[in-house]
Every structure is written in structure tokens, then in C-alpha cells.
Amino acid sequence: MMIRVLLLLSSLIAMWVYIGWRILYTLPNGYAIIFAMLLLLVEVIEAIQSTIFYLIIFDPTDRQPPSLPDQLWTVDVLIATYNEPVEILKKTAAACKNLDYPSEFLHIWICDDGRREEVRLLAEELEIGYLTRPSNEHAKAGNLNHALTHIKGELLVTLDADMIPKPEFLKRTAGFFKFHRVAFVQTPQSFYNEDIFQFNLFQNRSIPNEQDLFMRVIQAGRDRFNAVIYAGSNAVFRRSAIDSIGGFATGTITEDFATGMLLQAKGYRTVFLNEVLAEGLATESLPDLLKQRIRWGRGTIQTVRKWNPLCIEGLSLMQRILYMTSFVYWYSGIGKMIFISAPLLFLIFGIPVLNTTLSGLLGFWLPHFILSGIVFRVCTNKVRDRFWSHVYDTAMAPAISWAILVETFTRKPIPFRVTPKGVTAGQTKFHKELVIPHLVFLAISVLGIIIGLFILLQGTDQQVKESVLINLFWSVYNLIGLVVSIMLGWERPRMRNTERFERSYKIVVETEGVEISGTTINISEDGCRILLNHPIPLSKSLKLIMYGQETHEFQGTIVHFDLHPEGFQAGIQFEPLNLRDYQRWIRELYGTQPEKTSFQLQRGSNSISVFLEYFKHFQFLYRPKNRKSQRIKTNIDCQVQLLPAVTLLAVEEAAAANFDSFNRDLRMTAMRPGEIHDVSLQGCQLRVGNVRTCKPGDGVAVALPHIYQILIGRVVYAQPSGKEFLIGVNWIDEITGRRVMEVLMSNNLRR
Template identity: 40%
Template sequence: MQTSEIIWLIASTVVLLVLYALARKHLAAKYLLLAAFLAINLVYLIWRTAFTLPTIGILSLILGIFLLVTEWAGYLQSVVFTILSWKPFQRKTIPLSEFQELPTVDVYIATYNEPADLLKRTIAASQMMTYPKEKLKIYVCDDGRRAEIRQLAESMDAYYIDRPDNKHQKAGNLNHAMTKTDGEIIVTMDADMVPRANFLERTLGYFTDEKVSFIQAPQVFYNADAFQYNLFFEDNITNEQDFFMRRLEEGKDRFNATMYVGSNALFRRSALEEIGGFATGVITEDMATGMLLQTNGQKTVFVNETLAVGLSPETYADLLKQRDRWCRGNIQVIRKWNPLTIKGLSFMQRLLYMDGIHYWFFGIYKMVYLLAPLLFLLFSIYSLQTDFSTLLLFWLPAFLSSQLAFRRMADNKRTTIWSHIYEVALAPYMAVSVLTELFFRKSIKFNVTRKGILNNRRHFLWRTSTPYVILLAMSIISMIMIGIDLYTPIQLYDSVDMLYINIFWVLYNAVALVMALIISVERPRFREAERFDVTLDAELQDSVTDRTHPVRIIDLSEYGARLELLDTKAADLLSAGSTLILSAGSLQGLKLHKHWVSQQGKSYYAGVSFEDVTKEQYRALVKILFVDAPDIYSSREYVNSTLWNATSRFFRQTRAEPKQSERQSIRETISVPGVLYFADKGKVETTLVDYSLSGCQVELRKPIKPGQVLRLHADHNSFRESDVRVQWVQKRGRKYLAGLRFLTETADSDTA
């Protein structure tokens, strides 16, 4: 490499890094960085097109053209993303007071087979939205025609609508509801989406502009998606959908091209009626409906606030099925309503809708990137032909500018390495979805994403991971061949330059393939509902003595909670067998069932579930958890999100079952001599090291066997002798530690 070329690489790197640093606070530096990114990558692609197509064989030429087309397609997507990110765009809220008369609102909760508990919280929260009750109606639109859902709706004073068939799936369900209702504004809510109290306050005011046809709020998810959950990385990376729902939708709003995403949206009924209702004949009826409502100068609005929260797919397999449906649906839309030819759209609307459809071809593009280095290393099929130093001269500034520009445009809501992992994980399946929908047009059944999944074991998705295993195996074989070429007299490759280029490439891809395999290990889900971290002061009452003691609720769901006892002198309250009653603010008189208690240092904790929850108590729980809950989602960023951190976290924390606190009574640390008597009249001296109403731990010099029933004698408090069962035994140096469960004069417990 010549001196001038080295100077260019150093200078371009320094300039890009300086612009990146300044772009955080200075808008002009950001614009220069983005312009440099587009210019440098354009120069790189022109060079690639003119000088690097392989000429050594027809297969290499074909692969080279595929790779080049893929790179140009990625550049076009980058141009659109840069346009969306160029200028921040936020709307000023229009209050409800701008209406001369508030419109009537119908909320459609579309359901097919979702569990009743999901619907129950959505109904309850919808009824608690701040709005005059005489102008707000909640409709459960049940395409499953289930008697239990009808009963649920009626018990909660909501309206129930069903129909004799399931024609046109969700869109048909909503269109049928339109024929049975008459509200001026229609709100669509998925069965798992729970609106906040201010949902209508923050959105409805935009309808004071007669040209506004629909308003979209982002779908925000309160549970960890498959990537976050399976990697134990909930606090380090955001939900995979957040980037589109918050960043891209906000950018589209600047060009009146907000995409309707199926839920958390409000429609002017008259605008819907003008286009014949919700679009039918495609899987993604939401996207098509939104596009049709943006024709002929109609306006749409995106409100970038957390106004409703719901459930993202809870398993990796379900996430793949959902994305397959979205991918096919987008291709169906372009076939039925081509954004380039449909009347009434602006140039930018056409561009952004085509870009949204084009995005789903990423599976094919990423497979080209995955296979290109493997085909060279395994079969000597070239995808480009150049020398290493020249490639470095053009590629390195382009690659660095892409990394830095993306980080500034994404504002730490996504990183390039995680985008690479997401795309590699989804690529084999999305490539198949695109090809089959394009060429075979195979009809697929509309499947609702499963919600409320419970499983009690860790398992590996063997079938799902097959593409990753094959690609990774090819990568490992390639690395072995590289080692043979570099460290033995055997020469497998003609071009050393091309070998160096493909070494980096295959290693970069292999890292993402390993992560995809890790993500394919499904982590157990034990709880019926997500637990939310809270800090609520409450009172715990003993139903027998009526004594009350202060506690703090530190996590909470509709079904249970974890409590911290603030009055440590009342620790015996948690060990007692009497019924406990919990009260906190509007949540009063909640009957508890205790599952476990534990002591950590000087603090005492208890895990409880709720029993005989009344309608008022349930509404109070939903209000605390969802309706009035603080927004903890909008500020989430990628923090300590390195791949090393993700991988080490997975291997440190993954296990078949979580460690659970199972004791029913508080343990007291003691040191009291005792004697264990055997059935054959033998005995062994021991020392009690802790004690509760349900069991104890003892230290002794001779081994005993788990399952044995013995007689324990010790002088401690009111207990002298008790039959005990040996639960477990551990050797500690020259001594043994054993856990004993009391069989007489004890509280109910299964574990010592």
C-alpha cells in the first residue's frame, strides 16, 4: 500500500471519528457525518461495479452480480433511512378542549383465540381511559364465538359482537363490527394491548383537523421478546420491534406516511367508510388500510408516546411465524395495491411504502452475504475479484462511516452488530417466505400469535436451528481449510488477497450464527403473567389478631406479589398459618396465599398469590400495573450490550429451572445442641444451626440418608422433640449438613 493510500485511510478515519463525536451535540456535524456516509459508500459502490466483478468463471460472475445487486439494494435502504433520520420530527399535542363537542368513541378489541385473562385486562383498562363514559363504548369482537368470552364481556359491562363466519379474518371481524356500531371514532386494540388512562387525551385532539383520517400510537411491549428473554438480556437491549415502532414511524410521520400497525390506532369512521372499511384480501390488512387512508391529501398522525402496552411473541418459534406472516402480507399488498401505481399518494409516500415492502427482502440479501465467503472458501467460487489493499482503501472508510452514521441516526436505540444478529437469525426463514410468496403464492392460514405461554423446562429448537447449524458447520470447515492453507505446505487457494478478505467476512458471519443458535435455546416461562418491579407502601393484616404491619410491594402482577416486611419485629407474622390481608391505596382487603418466605441479611421477604379477587380489586390492580403506570419504556437503550456480555450472561444464568424460595417460615439462626434418634434405638449428636416452624438445618459428624424418618430432641423455645424427615444431606469438610422437615407440631411445608 502506497504512502498516499495510508494517509487517506488515516485521515478519513480521523475525520469520521471527529464528526461522530461532534454529532452528539451539534446538528451541523451530524449532517456532515450523514453526507459523508452517503458519499463514501456511493464511491465504494461505483468502484465495486466498475472494477471488482469476477471474470474467472460463469458461476463466479453470477454470484458476483448477486452480491453487487445486494450491496446496491442495501445502499438504497440506507438512503431512505438517512432521509427519515435527517431531521427530528415531533408533533405538538392538541388537547381535547379544542373540540366544540367531543366525538363518540367505539373501542374494538379484536380476538379469536386469546385467553380470557388477556382480554379481561384490556377491557378493564379500556373502560378506565379518561373520557366521558357516555361517549365511550367498549366492544369485544370475538371471531372465536366463545361463550366464556361473551360471559366475560357481559360481566364487565362491555358489548359483545360475533359473526357466523371468519371471512377475511381480522379485517372482516372489524368490518362486521362497523355494521353494528355507530361511534364517530373507531379505536382498534389487539386483545393483549392494554391502553393507559391518557390514551384518548393524547391522541383524539388531532381529529379537530377534518383531513386527519387515522392516528397511530406505537406498539410498546412490556414483556421481553425472544432475543431479550433467551439471552437473559432484558435490561441491556430493547425490544427488537422498538426501533421500527418508535424511530422509523416517527420519521415516516414527517412525510404523512405513518404506517398503521394493527393496534393502538384511532380512525375517523367516515374516512374508513369512504375506502370501503378495513382492507381485505391480504394478510397485513393494517398496512393496506393505512396506505389507502393516506390517498388524496388525507392526513395521518403518529404520536410517539407509550400510550398502550402489550405482549410481543413469547417464544422464538412464534416470533418467526409472526415475521413470516408480515413478510408474505407485504408482498400481497404490492400485488393488490402497488404503491407506485395507486392514485393519490405523494412521491415520498410511494417511496416509503416501497421501502417498507423492500425491507422484507433482507432475508435474501443476508443469505447472499452469508453464502458468498463460504462458496469461495469451500468451492473457490468468487463473489468479487480484487487485491486486499485496494479493497481496504475503498471498503474501510465505507464500513466505518456506516457504523458511525447508524449509531448517530439510531440514537443508541439499536446498534449495527445487533441488527446483523437479528437479520442473520431471521434470514433463512424470511428468504423462504419471500421466494414462496413470489413464485408459488401458496395460501397460508392466518394464525394469531400465541400469548400467555407457560413451560417448565429449557429446550433447544432443533428444527428451527437447522439452517444455523448447517451454515456454522460450513464456516467451521472453512476455517479448518484456512488453517491448512496458512500453516501447512498444502495450498488450497490461488489468491492470498481474496483469502484475507474472506477470513474476516466468514468470522463476522460466524459470530452472528453462534448467537442465533444461543437464541434458539428456549428459556422456561413459569409465570402466568409478567411481574412488574414496583415500590408501593402497603399494610399486611393478620386476619386472626387484626394486627397490621407495614410492608413494601417490590414486584406485582394481577396474580401475585413479592413483599418486603418493613417491621422486622413482626417476622413471625410471615411464618404464622393465619390468613393475611394486603391493602395498598385503592387496592384494599386483598386475601393472600403465601408460597414462600426468605431472609436476606436483616430483611424478610414473602412470595404471595391473590385469592378471591373481586371486580373492584382486579380493576385496582390493572390501574396500578397498566393504566396509571409510569413510562419505563421510552428511555430504554442498548446498555452494556456487547456480544461477550450477552454470551457470558447466557452461560452464567441459563438452567432448566430457576432458583425458587420454597420455605414457608422465616428461619432463625441458632446454635443449639440436639440428638437424632434412629428407629433401631441408635442415636447421633447434632447441632441445630437454624430453625423455623416448618423445619431446621443440623450439623453432625456422621452421615444420614435423605428420606429417613428420625426423632429430633433439642432444648429450643417451646419445642423439645419432633419426628423429622431428612430432606437433603451435604458434606462440609469433615462434617455433614442436613435439612430436616418437621412431621409433627409444624407449619405446613414441603421443604426444610
Template identity: 40%
Template sequence: MNDTFWYIVAAEIIVLMLLYFSAKKWTWSRHILLSLFLIVNALYLFWRAAETIPTLGIISFIAGILLLATEVMGYFQAIVFTILSWRPFKRKHIPLSELESLPAVDVFIATYNEPEDLLKRTMIACTMMRYPEDLLKVYVCDDGKRESVRRLAESLGVGYISRPGNEHAKAGNLNDALTKTDGEIVVTMDADMVPKAEFLERTLGQFTDEKVSFVQAPQVFYNADPFQYNLFFEDNITNEQDFFMRRLEEGKDRFNATMYIGSNALFRRKSLEDIGGFATGVITEDMATGMLLQTGQQKTVFVNETLAVGLAPETYADLLKQRDRWCRGNIQVTRKWNPMKIKGLSFMQRLLYMDGINYWFFGVYKMIFLLAPLLFLIFSIYSLNAEFETLVLYWLPAFLSSQLAFRLMSDQKRTVLWSHVYEVAMAPYMAVSVITEAFMRKNIKFNVTAKGIQNDRRQFLWRVSIPYLVLLALTFIALARVVVHFTTSLTLFQNEDVLYINIFWIIYNAVALVLALMVSVERPRFRGAERHKVDLEGTVSAGGRTLPCKVLDLSETGVRFEVAHPEAKSWLSEEEHFTLSAGPINGLHVHKLWVGGQAEAMAAAGGKFQNVTLEQYRSLIQVMFLEMADIYTKRIYERSSLGRAFLKFFRGTEKQPAQAKRMAVREQVNMSATLKVNNVIYEAVVRDYSMSGCRVQVKNVKSIQPGDIVYISGREDDFPDNYARTQWIQQRGRKTWVGMQFLQESISSQSSSIS
């Protein structure tokens, strides 16, 4: 390589970096960088098409065309993203006072088999939204037709709606509710989405415009998704969905193309009735419904604020199932309502919906990207044919400008490298989803994403990881051939320029594959309810003594608090039960589970709530959800290098979590017991139990599912008969092992305590 080459490369890097840093301050610089990003990538693709398609044989020629096609499709997606990001857009808030009169609002909480404690928090939060009581009605729409849910709804003052069948799944459920209610505005909430107190105050005013058909707020998740959680990277990267929910939806709003995402949305009832209700016949009714509501010059609005929070998929396998459903649903929508053919959509609306559908083909595109260097290094099948210097000259500015432009446009909600990791991890599964749905039209059942998963040990998802293991095995074979080529007299590769390109390429892919393999190692989840960090001053009482305390975190079932006092540690260690009051929470009974702290004058304790009344539960929901600080909007990718992710994973894997130490205090037993599930009684053997849960062994039970509420009764007096929720199930031969978490109060006592 001559000096001139390096001068050109260095000049390219300097210009791009200067533009990137100045773009943070000046709009003109931002526009130049984005324009340059599109121009240099277009030049790269023209060069690729003209100079690099291999002509060494028909197989290499086909491989070259396929690889170029994937890069061209990626470029089209880059154009759309640049259009969305060219001019930042944010809706102005319209207060309720702008409405001539406040409309009646019906809130629909759609459910099928979600745990009742999850439903309870959503129902209570919906009833506590700030809005005139006579104009707000909350309904739980139960497609599971559960008598216990009906009783719970009645006790909370919530309407209960069910129907004889389950036609059209969630969409059919919502349409049935439309026929039984009459509010002018309809709000849809998923069973796990908990609205803040100001949800209606921040959204409803947008209906001052008579043409607005629906208003969408983002789905925000208060738990770590599998990428964050399994990599021990919760504080370094945002939820994988934040990029779409916050950045892309806001960009689409400028073109009246906001996508309805199934929850956290408000609809004008008349607009829904005009299109025949929620769209049916597809498994992603939300996308179709939103698109149909944007025809005929109707308007939609996106309010980019954290107004409701919910649960992201808690296991990697569940995340893949959810994305499989979304992928198939988008293709189904295209077949039934092709955005290019529907009357009443604008050019930009058609473009954005088609781009959204094209996105789900990333699995196919990424698999081509993964297989191309393997084909060359193992089978000598070329996907491109270029000199190394020329490739660097065209590719480097395209790659660097993509990194910088993407970081600028995403507001640090995503990086190109992490996008590569996410896509590589999901690619094998999404490729199968696309191929089977687009060409085989395989029907799948609508499945609700499991919530409230709990397990007490690490699990390696062997079945999920098979594609990564196969691709990594091929990578090792390929690199072994490279070593043989360079260390022996054998010449396995004729074109060393192409060889260097593919070595870099395969290592780049291997890093993402290893991270995908790491995500497949499920971390233990010891808690059935997520803890929320708080900072509340309060008091804790026991043994006739009251001391000031600070509440550090809360869930519906437990608390961690800190006491600063010369005798804090000894006092907390001596007492077993406390009464806690903090903020709006008064007189909560806490059973101590652990005490920690190195200094006598400063100690922390954790405990489990007992006999929680309705008013106390409402106060907990108020603190944790309704009046929570918005810590989610400002989350960005910070110290998020892939190297740091590797380091944190291996460091975190070595440590025994504090929750494991606290929950390891289990009594080993061999006790006969009975399980009552859906009015069927099974014989069981309890193998161990603690204050929070137990592990039992059952023979030939196939009807128990994670999330089921079970009444467990022991044959000995010291075993606490109680209702429990199934957290995990393992099959070992003819025996089934079931892990259960005791509920904080039995279903029967719920009714008495909240009536």
C-alpha cells in the same frame, strides 16, 4: 503493509469519531457525519463494482454480482433511513379542548381465540379510559363466537359482536363491527393491548384537522421478547420491535406516511367508509388500510408516547410465525395495491412504502451474506476479489461510519451489530417466506399469535435451530480447511488476501449464528401473568395484626411485598393468609406461597390472590396499566455488547430461577381425573399438582390447544376442582402431557363476583 496505509486508516477513524461525539451536541456536525456516511459508502460500492467482481469463472461472477446487489439494496435502505433521521420530528400535542365538540368513540377489541383472562384486562381498561361515559362505547368483536366471552362482556358492561362466518379474518371482523355501530371515531385494539387512562386525551385532539384520517400510537410491550428473555438480556437491549415502533414510525410521520400497525389506532369513521372499510384479501390488512387512507391528500398522525402496552410473542417459534405472516402480507399488499401505482400518494409516501416492502427481502440478502464466505472457504467460489489493504482502505470507513451514523440516528434503540444478529436469526425463515410468497403464491391461514405461554423447563427448539446448526457445521468445515492450509504443506487457497477477508467475514457471521442458536433455547416461563414492578406503600394484616408493607410487584394473580419489622420474618412464616391494601387496592385476600429474606427485621413474601372482586380487579388494572409510569420510552441499548450477551446467557443458564424453587413444591400423585373441554369430557391422570397448577396425562387428545380453558375435576377430596388454562402440551407416543395453571377464580364465580 506500509506506514502510509496505517496513517490513512488512523486518520479516517479519528475524523469519524470526532464527528460522532460532536454530533451529539451540534446539528451541523450531525449533518456532516450523516453526509460523510453516505459518501464513503457510495465510494465503497463504486470501488466494489469497478474492482472486485471476480472473473475467475461464471459461478464466481454470478456470486459476485449477487453479493454486490445485496450491498446496493442495503445502501438504498441506508439512504431512506438517513432521510427519515435528517431532521428529528415530533408531533405537538393537541388537547381535547381544541375540539369544537367531543365525538362519540367506539372501541373495537378484535379477538378470535385469545384467553379470556387476557381479554378481561383489555375490556376493563378500555372502559376505564378518561372520557365521558355517554360518548364511549367498548365492543368485543369475537370471531370465535364463544358464549363464555359474551357472558363476560355483558357482566363488564361491554358490547358483544359476532358474525356467522370468519371471512377475511380480522379485517372482516372489524368491517362487520362497523356495520353495527355508529361512533364518529373508531379505535382498534388487539386483545392483548391494554390502554392507559389518558389514551384518548393524548390522541383524539389530532382530529381537529378535518383531513386527518387516522392517528396511530406505538405498540409497546411490557414483557420481554424472545431475544431479551432467552438471552437473559432484558435490561440491556430493548424489545426488537421498538426501533420500528418508536424511531421509524416517527420519521415516517414527517412525510405523512405513518403505517397503521393493527392496534392502538383511532380512525375517522367517514374516512374508513370512503375506502370501503378495512382492506381485505391480504393477511396484513393494517398496512393496506393505512396506505389507502393516505391517498387524496388525507393526513395521518403518529403520537410517539406509551399509551397502550401489550404482549410480545413469548416464544421464539411464535415470533418467527408472526414475522412470516408480516412478510407474506407485505408482498400480498404489493400485488394488490402496488404503492408505485396507487393514485393519490406522494413521491415520499411511495418511496417509504416500497422501502418497507424491500425490508422484508432481508432474509434473501442476509442468506447471500452468510453463504458467500462459505462458498469461498469450502468450494473456492469467489464472491469478491480484492487486495487486503485496498479492501480495508475502502471498507473500514464505510463500516465504521455505518456503526456511528446508525447509533446516532437510532437514538440508541438499535445497533448495527444487534441488527446483524436479528437478521441472521430470522434470515433462513424470511428467505423461505419471500420466495414461496413472491414466486409460488402459497396460501397460508391467518394465525393469531399465542399469548400467556407457560412452561416449567428449558426447551431446545430443534426444528427451529436446524438452519443455524447446518450453517455452523459448514462454518466448522470451512475453518478446518483454513487450519489445514496454515498448518500443513497443502495449499488450499491461492489468494491469501481474499482468504484473510473471508476468515474475518465467516467469524463475524458465526458469532450471530451462535447467538441465534442460544435464542432457540427457550427459558422456562413459570408465570402465566407478567409481573409489573411497582412501589406502593400499604398494609398487610393477618391473625389480628396489621403491619406496614411495601408492594414490590403485582400481576392479576399474585403479589410480592416486603415488611420491615423486628418480627417480620417469623410473623410472615407463621401466617398462611393475609389481607393486603395498597394505594387504590383494598382488602385483597392473599394466600402465601413463599417467604424470603436473610434478616429477621426485613422479609419479603409472595402470594396468590383469592376471591378477587370486580372492584379489586379494576384497582389492580389501574395500578398496573392505566396509571403506570412510562419506563419504556427511555429504554436503550446499554451495556449491550455481544460478549456480555454470551456471558449472561451462560451464567443465567447455570442458575436455578427463584420461581423454579418456589414452584417446585409440587405434590407427586397418581390420581384419576376428568377434563372438560368445549363440553367434551376426557379421562386423565394427574401426575403432580401445587397451589398454582398441575400436570396431567391424557390419551389420544388432539383437540386441546394452549390457551384453552379446561375444567378439571379430581376423584379425591383433597384435589381442588377448578378451571385451569392450558399452558403447554407435549406428545409422547399415544399419551399427551398437559401443563395447566389454575385460574384465580372459576368462570362461573366470575359472574357472581362482578355482578
């Protein structure tokens, strides 16, 4: 704690010393002061916001849930939906049925604003309540308020359609309501899929979800001041408290933000429990992310316009400050655009926005820059650092800035749109319309950097040289954020319909009357990937017994085979489960706590690794894995004879008529050396030298060392590789494939 206090105090002092220096000594003369004052205003606002942020993260709450009382409350669980896929709703509803809470006190409702027959049938199948209404007035808030007229529970849970609660959700939250002034308990919104920064930039789980800073750090800090923001889902309310403010707030598209503030203004206590008790789907594309944030930003402005935190009765001074901080935050994108533009004004047009020397900047700005970076990483428990904040802010600034200005000055109506979830895409797409501002700024930045370097090479006086160096560094820093934002605009295809979770469970596969033991590599709602030590032939349909937190039985189908560093892996798709087994499987998949490291930046998650990983893995075209048979990496020498397509049929007939004679005759012909890279039931991959031509449709005869049999196949692709050809071969029939697999395993020819 002492180190934390020293870091925060040191950073605060350095920051305000820097601001004082900026005000007193760095403003230019003449018309340039207009641009300089604009930049200074942004820096002062950012310093105020940072001071409040430091106050929040200084001593966040770390609550432990109280035990449940002997007399339990009745609870209604409301799943709000409009147009989300039924498959997503089914998972959430099934998980609600898994809640560890007495069934006689628990009622689950799907609140369907889409008035869909398939959703009504789903509720009927799951034996839970179904509510709908004739209109969509007030969107989600109206949907929840309509539900209030039908339910009678003492507590109510609000869940978005994709938020899957863990079995202990109510056991960990309901105990807080023993304290009579508690109005709601908010838990973090966590996500089981990768957000677009993790996914599109190939960072996977080496960086936390972009929302974790708010959901895990800021909310815990606000809790100390009774200023927790209701996040719209994963929360439990006291029904009487909601009734006291007339239901969920309407007149704004962010009813959650307004509802929490109104309850606090009524004098109620709100609680943040920093435990992942429900997980959902993060937005899965850049357009959807920007639409979501624009809705949040404009909704916050609407709320402040209707219920100004500075004027509303009942809020404490700190609550007012924190809610106004949330309001001001949405204008930070405009500040980011100014920061990007400022050095370019000097490099291209010669307009100085900062009148200083290099030594002055190093003496006042550098300590602030270094200390604030350390505080950001250390005091947020590695949830965020300066580089990733720079990337997030740069990526979203242009779109959000424009939308915030539109809302501020025009009050243009905003139609409510549900953020799409569970969307899959099969091809790479570049969202050029969303990154045009970044491309423009990138081009101008490159121009500015070139001009700056030209000035330095020309030779100039020391003061001009220092000014150019300062603005060059500034522009390069901005340029990195712009480039990463453009990289983000290349949307990777999401080939999987469901998310996979890495779990190592013992598994037994029953195939053709034989039991084979292995382990799972990962599991999903509709399948798994298993690891076997040896490439044992499997039947297409098989039975699996999996030993996880519970024991599960599946009927499955092989969908692909592939290599694995530890042996052989197979992808299996499950046949549909009955309702009871489906609920148990949902509990297995989503009922466990995520690893704590998934909420922290991992070593090496920096700008260099972003570029290395991106250019290492990026592809314009992605092909799904559809290998249907076992593939064994062999790398063994062989003898190869290429056969023209016109003679392949005759060779096949000769082999069928007299196999022994065929083998003997073919071995007497001139065969050339080659290498088999890998082999499967369907074919192999060869590397052959001294080949003039080879094309799809030609025949191939392959002789393995120390083996009498000759293997015949057809060329499906041939790629020149230096003086060699890389040739893909399909065997002429499955018998050939089985023969080669048996030969390889029995003769131990795999290297």
C-alpha cells in the same frame, strides 16, 4: 442536530464510496463473477435501503397532542378477538372502561370472531357491547367491517385483544381530529412482557423490544412524509375516512398495511404520536415469532400485488418510495443468507467473491462499517446497534426467506392464524426444527474457519494470506450471529402466569391481629412480592393494604418465603377481586408510563455480555419457587449427630416423653461440628464434615451454640461436597420449626 447531520452525511459518503469501489475494483474474473455479482446486488440494494433509512431518521416528528375541543366526538372502541384467552380479553376490556373520556360519548365493543359464550358473558359482566358474526370471512378485516355496520361513533379505536390502553389514550389522540383531513392517529405498539430475545438470552430489559426500532423510530420518520403505517392496533380512525375507502381493506392478511396506504392515497393526513398509550404482549416463543413475521411478510407482498404503490393513484413520490422500501425489506433475509454463504465459498471451495487486498478493504470498507455502526446506535437513540441487528436478521432469515420465496413464486394461500399470547410453558424446549439451517451453517462455518487457519499455518504468498484473513474475519462475524441464534432456539420456560412489574409501594400486612409495615418489590395481576426488614412469622392468610397511585386492599395467601439482600421477602397471592377493585388494580398495573430507558440499549449489552449472561443463567431444568415458610440465612456453627433411620422413631418418642432428659443425654453423646446455612419453619440446610454416609430418611440432631434445646429432623437430601456433606433437613414437626425460629431471633444468632 449538527452532529447528527455530519454523522449521516459522513456515513452516506463512506457507504457510496465503498459501493463505487466494489463495482469498479473488486469483481473477480471467470465463473466466480456469478457469485460476486449476486453479492454485489445484495450490497447495492442494502445501500439504497440504508440511504432511505437515513432520510427517515434524519428528522423524525415529535408531535405534541392538541387539546380536546369543547364539543367532543362520539367514540367506539373495537376490541378484535378470535381465540385469545378470556383472561387477556378481560384486562383489555377493563382498561377500556378506565379510559378518561366522558361515558356518554364512549361505547366499548368486543368483536368476537370465535363466537364464544364465555366472551359474551364477559361483555355482559363488564356492561359493554358484544358483536359476532356467522362466518370468519376476511379474518380480522372482516370482523372490523362487520362491526362498522353496528356502530355509529364519529371516531373509532382499534385494539388487539391483548393491547391494554392507558387511561389517557383518547385524551392524547382525539385532539388531532380537529384537523379535518386527519384519517387516523397511530401510537406505538409497546409490550409489557419480555420478547424472546430479551427472555431467552437473559437480557431482560437491558435491550429494547425487537419491534421498537420500527414502532418508535421508523414510524416517527415516516410521519414526516405522511406515510405512517397503520399497525393494526392502538390507532384511532375518523369513521368517515374509513367509509370513504369502503371499510378496512380485504384480500390480504395484512389489512392494516393496506388500509393505511389506501387512506393516504385518498389524500388524507395520517399522524404518528410517539407516546406509549397502550401495551400488550410480545410473542412468547420462537415458533410464534416466526409465524407472525412470515404472515407480515407474505401479507405485504399480497398487498403490493393488489395495490402496487408505484401505480396506485394519489400517493406522493416519497410515499411510493417508502412503501416499496417496506416491500423490499422482506427480501432482506435472502440477502443475509448470501452474506453468510459468501466467505465460505472462498474458504472451502476457493471461489473468490471479492477480489481485493487487505489494505484496500481497510481503506474503503472499514470507514463505512465504523460510521454506519455509529449512526445506527446514535441516530436511533440507542434503540438498536449493529450487533443486535445482526442477531435479529440471522435468527429469522432462513424461515422468512423460504416463506417469501414461496409467496413470490407460488402464491400459495395462507390461512390466517392469530399469534398466540399469554402462553406459559413449564419446561425448556429446543426448537431444533427451526434452527437446523443455523446448525448447518455453523458446521460449515467451523469447517471453513479450520481450513482457513490450516492454509495460514501452511504458509502461502501474501495475496492469498490476505484473502484468507478477510474471509476468516467475515466467517467469525457470521458465526457469532449463528451461535446466538441457536442459543435463542433453547426456549426458557415461562413459569409465571402473569407479568410482574417492579414497584416500590408502601404496604401494611395485617396478620393475627398485628400490623406489619413493608414495601412491595414487585406486583402483578394476582399477587405481589413484599420486603420485610425482619423475618416475622406470618399467618397463611392475611390482609394487605397497598399505597400506590391509589389505595388498594387485598385478601391474600402466602405462597412462598425467601431471603432478600435487605431482609426477608414473601410472595403473596391475592384472592379474586370484585369488578370495581379489579378495574382499579388494572389501572394501577398498566396505567403508568414505562421508563424511557426500557427503549434504549443499556451499557454492556453486547456480544460478550450475551454469552456471559447466557452461560451464567442457562438451565436445562427449572424448578418453580415453592418455599412455603420463612428461610433465614444463618451460617452459624452447630453440633450435629446423625441418627440411623431405624432409631429415629425411638428418639422422637424419648424427646416427647422427657424433653429435658433427652437433651441432656444426647449432648453427652459424640456430636460432630457442622454449620447451618439457613433455617426455616420446615427445616434447615447443614454442611457437615467427616461423614461416611448419609441418606434420605436418616435422622439428624442439631445443637445450637449457647442454647439448651436439641432440634430433631429427617434428612431429605444429602449431597457430597468434597470432604463434606450438604444435607437438607425437615424438622419432625412444626413446633420444632417455630422453636428454632424463636431461638434464632431472640438470641440474634444470624450472621
